[in-house]
Amino acid sequence: MFQANQTSVTVFIFLGFSHYPKVEVVIFMLCLLMYLFTLLGNIILISTTILDSHLHTPMYFFLSNLSFLDIWYTSSAFAPMLANFVSQKNTISFSGCASQMYFSLSMGSTECVLLSMMAYDRYVAIFNPLRYPIIMNRRVCVQIAAGSWVTGCLTALVETVAVLQLSFCGNSIINHFTCEILAILRLACVDTSTVQLIMLVISILLLPMPLLLICTSYVFILSSIQKVRSEDGQSKAFSTCAAHLTVVVLFYGTAVSMYLKPSEVNSQEIDKFIALIYAGLTPTLNPIIYSLRNKEVKVAVKKLLVKSPFRIVLISTLN
Template sequence: MFQANMTSVTIFFFLGFSHYPKVEVIIFVLCLLMYLSTLLGNIILISITILDSHLHTPMYFFLSNLSCLDICYTSSAFPPMLTNFVSGKNTTSFFGCAAQMYFSLAMGSTECVLLSMMAYDRYVAICNPLRYPIIMNRKVCVQIAAGSWATGCLTALVETVSVLQLSLCGNSVINHFACEILAVLKLVCVDTFMVQLIMLVITILLVPMPMLLICISYAFILSNILRISSANGRSKAFSTCAAHLTVVVLFYGTALSMYLKPSAVDSQEIDKFMALVYGGLTPMLNPIIYSLRNKEVKAAVKKLLIRKSLVLS
């Protein structure tokens, strides 16, 4: 069978949702709305975090990083998909595919690490409130955020390079709407054992291990909350963690279902719809979850709106 090094392939073709012509337009409209909502919600959250001095805390610093990640992650997949749908081409260049694969992996991996660090931040805030400003000082927060970004970017580089150097079986049709790494691996005709092993190791490091850290952090948090005598104190402590836990469940739930499912399960069609949830719905819901359940964010938005109305008047 004809084999070609992946670097000799100049164009990849996406099947996208062409198998579902009756709902393709509906999917396009939903994806467009999700992307615009993601941009709007996360930009607003970043803006109020920067503009309101009361939100210059570690929690909102990490939340701004999360919003930035969500914007970058969604932008790596949705705009090219929407453009391809409008143009009817459904193609991408080799370098475009490589960039898309890298950025989606980098942003997703960074978010895995960052969410676990946010759980640690909540642990320190609730279990060691008096030492919180000392432990989570500005330098430490910057180092944690930088470490999360560096980890995600480096692991994504390893995965992307390991896949793109493999040989194809004369096929450049990707059964997906983006250059998702598992979909690209389906085109490879050589042994992928080493690549899959690398991906498995990285996935275990970036998904179950951060999840374990999150579980341990919240076990201590729950134990500490239950010892609080006042009902109001318990309610306030729970409310600071509820939004983060909701985001964690959404993000890790879809990630685990995609990347740690049994190898015998060949469900590329299901993976495409899961990718919409993983790459579109979750980033869109994150700012909504944090703002709706957070009095400080709502108060900051009201303050900015009042300030703007006074300036305009």
């Protein structure tokens, strides 16, 4: 499918953060720490939601999917970068770059849809609590999660194929630390207006529209919370919603700044640092946000870690 490109460009070279030699090692250490914390935090969160029967609810089912997405998304972006930094090669094959771009896009796109579905789940739980188990039954939850994955993977496939069909005329130096689609698009030596239009349409479908659904859901959620007479009920509702809103602001804020900024704005250096937040910091903070702001998760994690040799440190962190 990509034979024409593979004959002209077989290897891509990352510039990464070589323009900042004084802080390059610091950035590497920060990325390594974020990656390790992302793996540890999300694996613990997934294990907790699976092993604790009290967390076998729609919200934690979607949260497990979110954690799984974050692990794969961060791994696709950071693992090759960290390996290249250690080996001092800073290169990636054409097929490797295509795979990395596809996985990053598919995980990011899926998360966009999944976060909006999590907002809908909170809306049903708070606005219609009596019928919540019926509306959000196991079959519906699986269908919603599967729909999110299929949507993300298909839109990523469309974007990846569109970009890789372009001619790069031997341009192989990527001013980024990963095969980010905008960085690859800048290497093309032909007209990219059609690809940019495809990306714009998909970006609108995956960013403003889900964000509008989330905002609409929370307007109804907040109005319903105000009607709750019990202070404990209000506190619990605000806690779960606040955690989700924090994740939404972090994720969508960085995504919108990257993919929906004006085309005339050329900010490749800024994009690299935004990508660090988008691919590293947000997945690292997700399990912390959900566990620290949710008593059920904190209790379940403590039970899971009770036999761990590191339980004292981890439990004190949760407290």
